Amino acid sequence: MLAGRRISNRWWLLAALGLLAGSIALGAMVGPAGGIRSANWHIIWNIRLPRVVLAGIVGAMLSLAGASYQGVFRNPLVDPFLLGAAAGAGLGATLVFAHGRSGTVDWPVDPLPLAAFVGALAAVMVTYAFGASFGGTGLTLVLSGVAVAALCTAVQQFVLLRNSDVIEEVYSWISGRLSTATWGDVRLVLPYVLVATVVLLVHRRHLDVLRVGDEEAATLGAEVRRVRLVVVIAATLGTAAVVSVSGLIGFVGIMVPHLVRLVFSSSYRWVLPMSIIVGASFLILADVPGRAFEQGGETPIGVVTAFLGAPMFIIVLRSKRRLA
Amino acid sequence: MSSIGFECLNVRYGAREAVYAFTDHVRPGEWLCLIGPNGAGKSSVLRAIAGLASHRGTITVDGAPLAARSPRRRAALVAYVPQAPLMPDDMTGMEYVLLGRNPYIGYFASETKHDRALVADVLQRLDLHEFAGRRLGTLSGGERQRLVIARAVAQEAPILLLDEPTSALDIGHQQQALELVDRLRHDHGLTVVSAMHDLTLAGLYADRLSLMHQGHVVATGDAAHVLRPETLSEFYGVSVSVHHEPDGTVVVVPRRNATT
Secondary structure (H helix, E strand, O other), X not given: OHHHHHHHHHHHHHHHHHHHHHHHHHHHHXXXXXXXXXXXXXXXXXXXXXXXXXXXXXXXXXXXXXXXXXXXXXXXXXXXXXXXXXXXXXXXXXXXXXXXXXXXXXXXXXXXXXXXXXXXXXXXXXXXXXXXXXXXXXXXXXXXXXXXXHXXXXXHHHHHHHOHHHHHHHHXXXXXXXXXXXXXXXXXXXXXXXXXXXXHHHOHHHHHHHOOOHHHHHHOOOOHHHXXXXXXXXXXXXXXXXXXXXXXXXXXXXXXXXXXXXXOOOOHHHHHHHHHHHHHHHHHHHHHHHHHOHHHOOOOHHHHHHHHHHHHHHHHHHHHHHHO | OOOEXXXXXXXXXXXXXXXXXXXXXXXXXXXXXXXXXXXXXXXXXXXXXXXXXXXXXXXEEOOEEHHHOOHHHHHHHEEEEOOOOOOOOOOEHHHHHHHHHHHHOOOOOOOOXXXXXXXXXXXXXXXXXXXXXXXXXXXXXXXXXXXXXXXXXXXXXXXXXXXXXXXXXXXXXXXXXXXXXXXHHXXXXXXXXXXXXXXXXXXXXXXXXXXXXXXXXXXXXXXXXXXXXXXXHHHHOOOEEEEEOOOOXXXXXXXXXXXX
């Protein structure tokens, strides 16, 4: 029975990799300029592929970070934005927009991704500092995350009301976007994402130990606080990096890990690597319709993920319930 | 086989002293059972050994202080079966018992073939192999309790701590679980410290009982010595009758107070 399960898991892994390859191919083929021909190779290489690759990186990172957060907080409703990363990034981006994008054109570094990155990291650091001073359990961290997020959002709204001319820009950024993706964006986020991914994958066995609760994990020899801190740092670093170039793409980080668990296995040994593959495929596919109908104006990717993802999730949930 | 010693162990939660000057020496291979009313400090002693309750005084294993050990070394010496284990519904029996190998796996490593073979063997010996691929949520209370004990066995620690191991089980499964612990104790030379509510079962399986009351040990010795009606009525506030069976078993039976 065990052997059978392991073999079927291996098949699922192959199927997921096939899905990823198919998604990349589809992403490269679809666009206003038509399918793959030598004539539009330039378009494919410089416009479509960076967008496909960035979508893959963002989807993979958000899903991996979501699964890891769910693991260290033992809470299925958690997403990578739990400790204030989204609110912090949103505040950082809002400040840049309010300052005026036209004034930053000739800056040596684009301040928008930088501000979002710093905002996300700063918010999570403040959350952790507060949470740790109140005992550092999962619950106190989550609660201080709620407080920090509320504070960031309040400041953001205040700034927005003072600068109502940038509301549209800010909301478009918050809804997530991949349309302006370049190879430069890919190069910008890749180092952070790679480091975060390696660190998180190393901890997948530790996340399984944490599933029996902080106390029992400690009696099994786990250093619970250290594991939680390292995982949160790595997941936050990766999340902040992808958020800085893609905006706030919701729902992926919470849905993909659950999809993997429902179809497949609840062990983090499988949930983490499978979340990477499925998350990348999902976001690449979710980005395809937006590009196919680009004439009617940009559809924010965050809207598409929720629009496609929510029904898909409910279907899987239903079919699994029936089997169980 | 390992011994465990306590030198003036104190556990306090805020202003409340849960355990006061607990001093004892549990011989290698001995089963010590802590009894006493709710809140007497039984669980706190076990939690202090497991490293879950901060305490003053020293706990030693084979003469060496436990507090100096790293969490992993401690886990290789002491296996803890909590009163209400957290068992994720969607974890399989094999995955769960495999957690017991955590103290032996390096931070960056994963389970070896040896770990998997050992866990498969533990499941086989405890007659649990049919639950290896089953999800914990589909198992009964008795089956789950045996898996928790299996996890502790896979931990290969010479000292086993049991906090109310039978409180959620019916009488048949209580006996089954305690027989299992007793068998493991003899097979592996385990030293056992447990907390139990059922006085008759405690006297039946443990070598020695320590009766605790408000953080103090008020009586210690074998069942016949500790389980006396006048002692029990003093510290539990109940009226019981105690029967001595011919085979030495001490049976504690509650009695209704005569109402006038």
